[in-house]
Amino acid sequence: MSNKVRTGLPRYVITCLGLAALAGVTLFGSRATAGVLPEDRADVLYFRYDGGGVTINGPSMLVRKSIGEHVSVAANYYIDMVSSASIDVQTSASPYDDERTQASLSMDFLHGKSTYSIGYVDSDESDYKAKTMFASVSHDMFGDLTTISFAFKSGQNEVFRNVKIDDVKQNDPAFNDGLGHADMESRSFSVGVSQIVTRNLVLSGQYEVITDEGWLNSPYRSVRFFIGTDAQGQQPEKYPNTRSSNAASIRGKYFLPWRAAVDGMYRFYTDTWGVVGHTGELGYVHPLDKKFAGGDWTIEGRLRYYTQSAADFYADIFPRADFSNFMARDKELATYNAITAGIGATYEFKIERFPWLTKGQLNLRYDYMTISYDDFRDATFSLGKFGALPDEPLAPGTEPLYELKANIFQFYISAFF
Amino acid sequence: MRIRGLFVLTALVAMAGCSSIEPWVKPYDRENLADPIMSFSRAPISQDFLDHVFESREGSRGATGGGGGGCGCN
Numbered sequence: 001m002s003n004k005v006r007t008g009l010p011r012y013v014i015t016c017l018g019l020a021a022l023a024g025v026t027l028f029g030s031r032a033t034a035g036v037l038p039e040d041r042a043d044v045l046y047f048r049y050d051g052g053g054v055t056i057n058g059p060s061m062l063v064r065k066s067i068g069e070h071v072s073v074a075a076n077y078y079i080d081m082v083s084s085a086s087i088d089v090q091t092s093a094s095p096y097d098d099e100r101t102q103a104s105l106s107m108d109f110l111h112g113k114s115t116y117s118i119g120y121v122d123s124d125e126s127d128y129k130a131k132t133m134f135a136s137v138s139h140d141m142f143g144d145l146t147t148i149s150f151a152f153k154s155g156q157n158e159v160f161r162n163v164k165i166d167d168v169k170q171n172d173p174a175f176n177d178g179l180g181h182a183d184m185e186s187r188s189f190s191v192g193v194s195q196i197v198t199r200n201l202v203l204s205g206q207y208e209v210i211t212d213e214g215w216l217n218s219p220y221r222s223v224r225f226f227i228g229t230d231a232q233g234q235q236p237e238k239y240p241n242t243r244s245s246n247a248a249s250i251r252g253k254y255f256l257p258w259r260a261a262v263d264g265m266y267r268f269y270t271d272t273w274g275v276v277g278h279t280g281e282l283g284y285v286h287p288l289d290k291k292f293a294g295g296d297w298t299i300e301g302r303l304r305y306y307t308q309s310a311a312d313f314y315a316d317i318f319p320r321a322d323f324s325n326f327m328a329r330d331k332e333l334a335t336y337n338a339i340t341a342g343i344g345a346t347y348e349f350k351i352e353r354f355p356w357l358t359k360g361q362l363n364l365r366y367d368y369m370t371i372s373y374d375d376f377r378d379a380t381f382s383l384g385k386f387g388a389l390p391d392e393p394l395a396p397g398t399e400p401l402y403e404l405k406a407n408i409f410q411f412y413i414s415a416f417f
Numbered sequence: 418m419r420i421r422g423l424f425v426l427t428a429l430v431a432m433a434g435c436s437s438i439e440p441w442v443k444p445y446d447r448e449n450l451a452d453p454i455m456s457f458s459r460a461p462i463s464q465d466f467l468d469h470v471f472e473s474r475e476g477s478r479g480a481t482g483g484g485g486g487g488c489g490c491n
Contacts, residue, residue, distance in 0.1 A: 043462040049470060062462045076462070143440025188479065199446045202455065208479035247479035253457060255449040263457070269477035277477035285454045298454065308476045332476050340471075346459075365463060371474070408470060410463055 035113050035140040037072040040065050043414045051369065051406020053085040070110045078102040080125075087331070087378065087402060090385045092222050092234070096162075096169075100125035106134075113140040127160040127171065127219070132186075145196040153188035161219035175219060182215030200255040205248070212243045223329040224379065224396065225318040232382065232396035235321055237328050239313075245271035249279075260286040274312035275333060280305045296348040302367075307337040316377050317397050331402065334376040342367035342408075358416040367408040378402045 041064050048057040058079035066072045078101070085095040106119030115138050123130040138149035159182045161175040176182045190208035197203055217239035227233050249267035256262060262284050269277035281304040288297040311333040313326035344365035351357055381399040384390050442450075449455065458464045472478050 043460070045462045045466065047466050060462055060466060076465075078466075142438050144444070145440050145442060190480065196442050196447070196450060199442050200449050202450060204457065206480045210479050245477075245479060247477065247481075249480040251457065253455055255452065255455055259452070259454075261452075261454045267477070267480055269479070271476075273476075275476040277475065279477060285459070287454060304471075306471070306475055306477070311476070332474060338475070363460060363463070367467070369470075404474075408467075410466065412460065412462060414460065414462075 035110070035115070035144060037066055037070075037108060037110050037115070038064055038074075039416060040072075041414060041416045043412055045410060045412035047411075048409045049406060050408075052087060052404040053090065055083045056080050072108040072110075074104075074106045074108075074119075076102070076104045087380065088218075088221055091379050091383045093220060094386055098126055100128075113144075114138065126169065127162045129158045129160075131156045134188075138192075147194040149190075149192040149194075151188070151190045151192075153186075153190075155186035155188075157184040157186065157214070158182070159184060159215045159219060172219075176215070182219075184212060184214030184216060186210065186212045201252065203250065203252045205250045207246075207248045210245045210247075214241060216241060216243055217328065218330065221330060223318055223327045224316070224383075225321045225323060226396060227321075230395045232317065233321060235327075237330070238326055239328060240273070240326055243271060243273055245269065245275075251281075260284065269308075273333070275308055275310070277306065277308035298346040298348070300342075300344040300346070300365075302340075302342040302344075304340040304342075305337070306340075308335065310335040310375060314375075316375050329376075331373060331376045335374040336371055336376070337374075338369060338371040340367050340369040344410075356417050360416070361414040363410070363412045363414065365410040367410075369404075369406040369408060371404040373402045373404075376402050 041062075043060075043062040045060040045062075046057070047060070049055070058081045060076065060078040062074065062076045064072060064074040080100040080102075082098045082100065083095070084098070089095060100123060102121065102123040104119060104121040106117060109116040117134075117136045117138075119134050121130070121132040121134075123132075132153060132155040134151065134153040136149060136151035138147055140147050160180070161172040162169050163172040164170075171180060173180045188208060188210045190206060192204065192206040194202065194204035217237045221237050222234040223237050224232050224234055247267060247269045249265060251263065251265035253261055253263040263282070265279070265281040267277075267279040269275070269279070281302065283300065283302040285298060285300045288299060290296060311328060313324060314328045314330070314333040315323075316329065316334070318324075318327055342365060344363065347362045349360050349362070351360065377397070377399040378401070379396075379399055381390060381394040382396050384393070453459060468481050472481075
């Protein structure tokens with residue numbers, strides 16, 4: 001009898017939370033303020049990422065439009081054009097070009113103090129296809145000082161391996177024991193709260209649990225292992241087929257006395273693979289004096305710091321082949337820290353001939369990212385690049401630690417109507 | 418039973434609290450908060466792109482918002 005009480009109550013609570021989550025979103029995910037629909041806008045972005053032998057550029061387009069007073073619809077189309085000769089590719093493959101397209105559609109329904117959101121995201125690249133649906137609800141309370149939100153996200157992913165047959169890139173029919181593809185499912189639950197603290201300060205927090213199951217490692221990447229003391233071999237990575245993570249973040253924004261805003265964010269992350277991450281970010285937004293700047297300019301500065309510990313089954317080089325059940329050499333699972341510094345400028349304008357255009361914005365943004373790895377070495381010093389050995393190869397495990405530096409450019413135009 | 422009672426009591430207290438809390442920042446005091454520079458994401462299209470850049474290169478994920486999918490990470 002007592003057992004029934006103990007087990008029944010948590011189930012009831014979990015069911016309530018589950019239903020709330022199924023109904024809906026996070027405050028951040030929808031980027032909507034409960035009680036007020038997001039403003040109508042259209043954005044066109046061009047971006048370029050250049051670092052670590054990888055160049056990615058492409059456009060992204062976002063349109064958001066209200067339908068009546070209670071519904072807002074948003075559509076986004078995004079293309080990643082990738083040209084890659086990354087450190088992983090240099091040591092085990094040939095440079096390649098690829099393209100990823102992502103399309104999403106979402107709807108927000110405003111009902112009283114609540115906003116319900118649903119959405120669908122489709123991502124397609126030659127060796128990875130992802131379909132994600134999400135739903136969320138957010139609700140204003142306490143005189144609109146507090147907004148709470150719940151969100152649920154579910155993803156179905158298909159992983160392929162590309163090979164060149166007769167010089168034509170195609171999916172490898174032999175991949176995954178002849179199946180040709182592998183599946184991965186992902187679920188996410190999150191809760192969030194946003195709180196107006198004073199007339200100049202707003203705080204928000206979010207907690208998100210993500211679970212993955214299925215094929216989680218790269219179909220291409222290999223791990224290294226010692227053969228004797230100064231030779232090395234390679235074998236395919238092997239990951240667990242489940243991963244669960246917990247992430248909690250808090251952020252705040254403060255309005256300064258001279259019409260500028262400063263914001264800060266901290267996120268703690270941990271998962272079942274042993275990765276523990278800390279993210280911190282500081283930002284400053286400052287509209288310039290119109291007479292001084294000769295127009296309606298806003299400048300922005302941002303500094304982001306990230307550090308993480310390695311996954312339990314990560315090693316730059318393993319002591320021997322088949323050293324353990326799970327083996328990884330993905331640098332994203334290594335121990336490292338990263339600093340990203342960014343600056344941006346926005347010019348706001350109006351066009352008299354287009355009275356329907358509330359305002360327009362031209363935006364430029366540049367970020368410089370540097371990642372310093374503590375236990376991921378530049379294996380090109382021993383393995384060479386694209387199959388060509390270096391003139392004087394270093395002994396495995398003595399190569400210099402790898403460092404990644406990247407330039408990230410964004411230019412986008414926003415129209416509000 | 419004790420846990421269930423505690424839960425009901427907590428819920429009742431919380432609901433009672435809802436009706437009596439007066440907003441300490443009045444709507445007419447929210448001019449600064451309504452300024453566009455106080456938005457956590459003034460440019461969602463740019464923020465989504467940057468979130469994807471970071472998520473593709475870091476072991477951490479989640480609690481940043483966004484609803485993307487796919488890899489784009491090689």
